Amino acid sequence: MSDKKYKHQTGSKVVSYNKWGVIFLIPFMVVWLIFQFIPLVTTIYNSFFENYRSGLSQIGPNFIGLQNYVTIITNGDLINYSKNTMIMWIIGFIPQIFFSLLLAAWFTDPSLRLKGQRFFKTVIYLPNLIMASAFSMLFFTLFADSGPINSILVNMGVISQPFKFMSNVTAVRCLVGFMNFIMWFGNTTILLMAGMMGIDQSLFEAAEVDGATATEVFWKITLPILRPILIYVLITSLIGGLQMFDVPQILTNGTGDPTRTSMTLIMYLNKHLYSKNFGMGGALSVFLFIITGVLSLIVFRISYAGEVK
Amino acid sequence: MSTNNGTSKGMNIHVRRFIAYAVLGILSFLCLIWFYILFINATRSNSELGRGFTILPGGYLLTNWNNLIHGTLPIMSGMLNSIIIAGLSAGLCVYFSCMTAYAIHAYNFKGKKAIFTFILMIMMIPTQVTVLGFISFMGKLGLMDSFVPLIVPSIAAPVVFFYMKQYMDSNLPLSLLEAARIDGSGEFSTFNRIVIPLMKPAIAVEAIFTFVSSWNNYFTPALIISSDNKKTLPILIAQLRSADWLKFDMGQVYVMIAFSIFPVIVVYLVLSKYIVGGVTAGGVKE
Known part of the structure; x- marks a missing residue:
């Protein structure tokens, strides 16, 4: 603390310190209004207008009510790209939650006494910090027709011809899902570990005395107690999955090939933004806003509502 | 038996x-x-x-590196732009998130609970859903192709705010602030001279996370930036992908990817103890 001598405040003077609370909130609020709130309102506003370029001529903006919403549903785009996004999310999420639960249970199991935990945790968390676009570019070069993976597989005699990963629907989707799995399972493991370490040890001791096996302990004690944190992981991962962009965008150069089967919702939004089709882009954004908004509320209810005292 | x-x-x-x-x-x-x-x-x-x-x-390695920096991609300016944007974002984000958290933590005023609830509710909403309005409004403000829309929004970061708030709950006793008041310290200077130094561990963790996520961000910068000399590394990676890459020197392609990934890996390995420990703190405490 400063050693300068300050004049003491007289006790009788009532100073309203609390106005500083409001002052300190100003930067957040102003920035949020300009960079989040006004954009949100503008997005919703745009969704009610016909507004795009056709060749060199600009169509609109003309008010067309809910027509953009009708179009985006009836032409099948929204359903198709939602389906792609969900398929790739699930391909990544199933191994992610499976291995995260397994690893978290092992790391926190005192009877196992695993050595090198620091090392393993450091390694499995590493891919989470890697630039997704660079990681995806790396996979694109590694799994290219003449890339190292094909060269290794051919040399080992697994296949006789290079496998065209990028032209195979399942291969592309699985690559995207696999990258998401590798990038996120470490993060989930660490979250679940924190939950497991919070469980009262006496429960485990009691189970051991009663002769429960490690598997029984996991299914009958650990999992039920972890339910809230599992729901948190599931929903935040789903929100993240809906935002899936960098990995499939770079892997397929924005085309979502083969035949747009790996095109995600945000890639589709990105296409509209580049072609300046603000009406359709707006309608798509509002859909995404509603879905993520509902999911966010669930997360808020299960995890954060108790924080506000 | x-x-x-x-x-x-x-x-x-x-x-x-x-x-x-x-x-x-x-x-x-x-x-x-x-x-x-x-x-x-x-x-x-x-x-x-x-x-x-x-x-x-x-x-x-060195040959590939030399070919890359003397090639057509503005890789060195890309690196510099990424550092400037990520560095300033991280700095502004942690400072103002501390300030917002401090406002909720240390003061009582009308509507405080409502604001706290509100910030937590918007925490999970992704930026992608408002990006359309974001770029059209930035266009109106004349901020397209500028770093401002990539840096300033980090001031309003609900997740970082929440981390700071939780850290304050367990590490910043209000009696300390009372003592500073009795010593005659002004509220703003208390924040800068007492609160910020006490928040250093939390600031370090969140600064790293904010830096990395800004460094890795591809979606928004690709929509905002158009001039070559302002492009960040992820945009250059995307450009490499959309170029007719078979004509490329693959050695250069790999060096470019390595150049974008390895700095983060090195920093991570040095600081991994703090980073892995910091992951859980933003989430739920069950």
Whole structure:
């Protein structure tokens, strides 16, 4: 603390310190209004207008009510790209939650006494910090027709011809899902570990005395107690999955090939933004806003509502 | 047959331990092998790469590097732009998130609970859903192709705010602030001279996370930035992908990817203790 001598405040003077609370909130609020709130309102506003370029001529903006919403549903785009996004999310999420639960249970199991935990945790968390676009570019070069993976597989005699990963629907989707799995399972493991370490040890001791096996302990004690944190992981991962962009965008150069089967919702939004089709882009954004908004509320209810005292 | 201990019913402890190490080994391999291949390939020439993969590195790392920085991609300015944007974002984000958290933590005013609830509710909403309005409004403000829309929004970061608030709850007693008031310290200077130094551990963790996520961000910068000399590394990676890449010197492609990834890996390995510890703090505490 400063050693300068300050004049003491007289006790009788009532100073309203609390106005500083409001002052300190100003930067957040102003920035949020300009960079989040006004954009949100503008997005919703745009969704009610016909507004795009056709060749060199600009169509609109003309008010067309809910027509953009009708179009985006009836032409099948929204359903198709939602389906792609969900398929790739699930391909990544199933191994992610499976291995995260397994690893978290092992790391926190005192009877196992695993050595090198620091090392393993450091390694499995590493891919989470890697630039997704660079990681995806790396996979694109590694799994290219003449890339190292094909060269290794051919040399080992697994296949006789290079496998065209990028032209195979399942291969592309699985690559995207696999990258998401590798990038996120470490993060989930660490979250679940924190939950497991919070469980009262006496429960485990009691189970051991009663002769429960490690598997029984996991299914009958650990999992039920972890339910809230599992729901948190599931929903935040789903929100993240809906935002899936960098990995499939770079892997397929924005085309979502083969035949747009790996095109995600945000890639589709990105296409509209580049072609300046603000009406359709707006309608798509509002859909995404509603879905993520509902999911966010669930997360808020299960995890954060108790924080506000 | 009256045994009642777990080992006789369940799997033997040694078998379980062996399985655990095997699975951990395989997963670690799956996490690291890509970076190993990347490193090997970055050290080999284009013609060597054409002949297939080898286990040992080649001797072309510096040649590839020289070719890359003297090539058409503005890679050095890309690096610099990424550092400027990520650095300023991280700095502004942690400072103002502390300030917002401090407002909620240390003061009582009308509507405080409502604002706190509100910030937590908007926490999970992704920026992508408002990006359309974001770019059209930035266009109106004349901020397209500028760093401002990539840096300033980090001031309003609900997740970082929440982390700071939780850290304050357990590490910043209000009595300390009372003492500062009695000593005659002004509210703003208390925040800067007492609160900020006490928040250093939390600030360090969140600064790293904000820096990395800004460094890795591709979506928004790609929509805002159009001039070559303002492009960030992820935009250049995307450009590399959309170029007719078969004509490229693959050695250069790998060096470019390595150049975007390895700085983060090095920083991570140095600071991993703090980073891995910081992951959980933003989430739920069950």
